[in-house]
Amino acid sequence: MHGRRRQAQKEATEAEKVQARQQVERYCALNQQVMELKAARVFSTEALNATKRLLEQNTELHTVWNYRRTIFMRLDAWQNADERQQMLEQELHFMLEIIQKNIKSYWMWNHRVWTLSSLPRPEWERELGLVAKLLALDARNYHGWNYRRFIVSQLKEVAADSHEVDEKEFAFTTEQINRDCANHAAWHNRSKLLPSILAHRSESDQEQVLQTENYLILNAIYTDPEDQNAWLYYDWLLDIQKSDDDRCRLLRNKMAAIHELLELDEDSKRPLIELANAYIELQRLAPDTISDGEKRECLDTLCKLKSIDPFRIGRYSDMSRKLGQQWKLAA
Incomplete structure (x- = not known):
C-alpha cells in the first residue's frame, strides 16, 4: 500500500521451508x-x-x-x-x-x-459506506476509487435528485484532499465531478466554486510545493475556463502564489517550472499583458532551472532561445 515501507525478509528456518513446501503442494x-x-x-x-x-x-x-x-x-x-x-x-x-x-x-x-x-x-448506500471504509485503509487505491465511481453512478440512477449525489461525492473528495493533499485519485475524481457541479450553479455561484477550488489548490501547494497533484489539477482547471480572460486571471493568481512560495525557498524546482510554464501560457493567450520585467524574470527563471535541474538543461535552453527571439531579449 502507499506510504508503507517494505519489510526486510529474514532467512527462513528449515521447519518453515518444509511448511512452505507442503502449503505449495x-x-x-x-x-x-x-x-x-x-x-x-x-x-x-x-x-x-x-x-x-x-x-x-x-x-x-x-x-x-x-x-x-x-x-x-x-x-x-x-x-x-x-x-x-x-x-x-x-x-x-x-x-x-x-x-x-x-x-x-x-x-x-x-x-x-x-x-x-x-x-x-x-443496497447502494450501504456499499458506498463500505467502500469509504476500504479507502480508509488505502486512500489512494485506484481500484477502490474506480469502484466508488461505479457505486455513485448506480445511486444516481435510482436517486430522486442525481445532482445531490454529485454534491455529496464532491464533498467527500474535499474531505479526502484535506486529509492528504497528495491523494491523486481524489483530485482525479474531483475533476470528474466539477463540470456537473458547475452546470447546476448560477453564474455567481460558479465564481464562488472556482474561488474555493483555487483556495484548495493553493493550500495543497503550500503544504508540499514539489508534489505534482495540485499543479496538475490547476492546469486542468485552466483548461475548463470559459474564456481566455478567465484563464489569464487564473494564471495571474497562480503566479502570485508561486512568488510567495519562492520567497520561502527561491530554489524550489517545481514552483520555478510552473512559473516558467505560466509565463509561456500567458505569452500564448495575451502576449501584450506581459511586462518587460516579467519577460526578464521568465528568462532568468529558465536560466536558474538549468543549474537546479541539469537533466533537462536542453529543454530549458530551447525554451529560453525561443522566448528570447520572440521578446528580442538575450536569453
Whole structure:
C-alpha cells in the first residue's frame, strides 16, 4: 500500500521451508481439482466451495472467478429472487474477507461489480459506506476509487435528485484532499465531478466554486510545493475556463502564489517550472499583458532551472532561445 515501507525478509528456518513446501503442494492440488471440475463442466455447490477455498489463497485467478460466476448462474437457487439475494449477500461478505489480503486485485473488484449488479435488491448506500471504509485503509487505491465511481453512478440512477449525489461525492473528495493533499485519485475524481457541479450553479455561484477550488489548490501547494497533484489539477482547471480572460486571471493568481512560495525557498524546482510554464501560457493567450520585467524574470527563471535541474538543461535552453527571439531579449 502507499506510504508503507517494505519489510526486510529474514532467512527462513528449515521447519518453515518444509511448511512452505507442503502449503505449495496443497495449493497445487486444490488448483488442479478446480481446473478438473471446470473442464468437466461441474456446476455444483461442491465446486463453488472448491473455488472459494482456492480464491482465499490466490485472488488473481481470473479463470476461477469466471468459473465461479458460471456456477452461480447454473444453480437452481439462482432462479429464486430471495435465494439469489441471500446467496449473493454471502458472496459480498466473502469478498470483504479476502479484499484485505489483496485490495488491488482487478478480478476481485470485477467480481464485486458483477455481484452487486446481479442482486435483486442491491443496497447502494450501504456499499458506498463500505467502500469509504476500504479507502480508509488505502486512500489512494485506484481500484477502490474506480469502484466508488461505479457505486455513485448506480445511486444516481435510482436517486430522486442525481445532482445531490454529485454534491455529496464532491464533498467527500474535499474531505479526502484535506486529509492528504497528495491523494491523486481524489483530485482525479474531483475533476470528474466539477463540470456537473458547475452546470447546476448560477453564474455567481460558479465564481464562488472556482474561488474555493483555487483556495484548495493553493493550500495543497503550500503544504508540499514539489508534489505534482495540485499543479496538475490547476492546469486542468485552466483548461475548463470559459474564456481566455478567465484563464489569464487564473494564471495571474497562480503566479502570485508561486512568488510567495519562492520567497520561502527561491530554489524550489517545481514552483520555478510552473512559473516558467505560466509565463509561456500567458505569452500564448495575451502576449501584450506581459511586462518587460516579467519577460526578464521568465528568462532568468529558465536560466536558474538549468543549474537546479541539469537533466533537462536542453529543454530549458530551447525554451529560453525561443522566448528570447520572440521578446528580442538575450536569453
